[in-house]
Amino acid sequence: MMEWAIGILMISGGLFSLVASVGMLRLPDTIIRMHAATKAGAFGGGLMFLALAGFYMDLSITLRAVAAIFFLLLTAPVGAHLIGRAAYCTKVQLSERTRIDELAMVCEWCDTQSVSHPRPETGDAGQQPLP
Amino acid sequence: MENTIITTCAEITLILLTLSVIFTFVRLVLGPDPADRIVALDLVSVLMVSYLAALSIYTGEKTFLDVAISYALIAFLGTVALARFRERLARRSADMTCRLAEPSNPEENQ
Numbered sequence: 001m002m003e004w005a006i007g008i009l010m011i012s013g014g015l016f017s018l019v020a021s022v023g024m025l026r027l028p029d030t031i032i033r034m035h036a037a038t039k040a041g042a043f044g045g046g047l048m049f050l051a052l053a054g055f056y057m058d059l060s061i062t063l064r065a066v067a068a069i070f071f072l073l074l075t076a077p078v079g080a081h082l083i084g085r086a087a088y089c090t091k092v093q094l095s096e097r098t099r100i101d102e103l104a105m106v107c108e109w110c111d112t113q114s115v116s117h118p119r120p121e122t123g124d125a126g127q128q129p130l131p
Numbered sequence: 132m133e134n135t136i137i138t139t140c141a142e143i144t145l146i147l148l149t150l151s152v153i154f155t156f157v158r159l160v161l162g163p164d165p166a167d168r169i170v171a172l173d174l175v176s177v178l179m180v181s182y183l184a185a186l187s188i189y190t191g192e193k194t195f196l197d198v199a200i201s202y203a204l205i206a207f208l209g210t211v212a213l214a215r216f217r218e219r220l221a222r223r224s225a226d227m228t229c230r231l232a233e234p235s236n237p238e239e240n241q
Contacts, residue, residue: 007140010185014147017178021151024158024174030166033158037174045177048144048184052196055137055188061196068200072180075207079173082214087166090221 006051013047016040029095030087034080042076045069141189148182169213176206 023036046069053065088103152175159171180203187195 003136006188007136010140010144010188011147013181014144014151014185017151017181018147018154020174021154021158021178024171025154030164030170033167034170037170037177041174041177041181045181045184048181049199052184052187056193058193061193064196064200068180068184068196068203071200071203071207072177075203076177079207079210079214082211083166083169083173086169086214086218086221087164089218090164090166092164092166 002054006054009047009051009054013044013051016044016047020044028097030092031084032095034083034087038076038080042072045072137188141185144185145182145189148178148185152178152182165217169210169217172213173206173210176202176209180206 017040020036020040023040024033027033027036049065049069049072053062056062094101155171155174155178159168159175162168162171180199183195183199183202187193187199
């Protein structure tokens with residue numbers, strides 16, 4: 001029974017990693033790709049460490065696996081935030097289906113020729129001033 | 132007997148993870164922007180951590196768990212360094228940067 005649980009955990013972790021990489025390949029935009037990569041990838045890694053903790057049934061291994069899961073869940077948002085900030089600040093091309101760019105309200109571009117950068121027109125919600 | 136199930140599942144998982152790494156490397160080669168490549172490298176490092184955990188189950192070697200943890204630490208540092216480097220390079224090469232939600236300095240506006 002236990003080995004079936006370990007096998008299911010491992011294979012579901014592998015499937016989540018596969019979903020992350022397919023999203024990496026197919027999604028249209030850097031920031032949407034980052035969404036797929038960080039969430040599904042970290043979840044797949046967490047499932048794999050859970051299977052590892054169930055496989056060995058040892059206290060030290062379990063503690064290390066829990067520490068590894070905690071570390072993965074802690075570092076994935078931090079890395080995603082830094083990459084997203086770098087991507088937005090270097091004016092990466094957003095998807096054509098982007099409707100609301102909320103950072104455009106708080107973002108203060110250093111250049112004044114903002115016509116040239118390849119950003120789609122924001123909708124009505126993007127141009128409202130901050131209350 | 133129970134080793135047969137776990138070994139088979141570990142083999143399937145290793146094949147899935149290899150496919151994931153191949154797909155991510157396609158994005159790493161294609162990626163139009165350097166930020167895409169940083170995201171792809173981040174995903175490759177997370178996939179490698181998963182790969183090491185699956186390999187630890189497949190071979191029954193406990194040492195791979197320590198390798199996975201230390202690789203996760205180093206990979207996070209690498210991601211942070213690459214992202215900061217990209218942002219700083221753009222900021223240094225003149226007018227491509229923005230200031231996100233920094234508190235506005237009243238002396239600077241005047």
